[in-house]
Amino acid sequence: YFKNTNGTSTARTFTVKGVPDKKLGRAVDLGPYSVPAGETHFVPPLPLEGFLQDDGCLYVDVSNAELQISAQRLPANVPL
Numbered sequence: 001y002f003k004n005t006n007g008t009s010t011a012r013t014f015t016v017k018g019v020p021d022k023k024l025g026r027a028v029d030l031g032p033y034s035v036p037a038g039e040t041h042f043v044p045p046l047p048l049e050g051f052l053q054d055d056g057c058l059y060v061d062v063s064n065a066e067l068q069i070s071a072q073r074l075p076a077n078v079p080l
Contacts, residue, residue, distance in 0.1 A: 001070040004035040012067040017059035021050035
């Protein structure tokens with residue numbers, strides 16, 4: 001979830017950083033996406049292949065600290 005805590009009219013952006021995906025043969029970022037002031041956006045579950053970094057983390061770039069992030073790890077048996 002991405003929540004823009006800015007109370008005025010300033011949108012904030014985020015980008016989920018991609019890594020080379022051997023199955024699909026691509027490396028692509030997800031975004032940038034804009035979240036209007038006061039709104040919350042949801043990103044559907046992402047497959048680990050193509051987004052999990054070498055250190056085991058998911059990297060997200062945000063345009064401002066007013067854009068709060070909440071991430072959940074799904075059980076391994078959830079199909080994507």
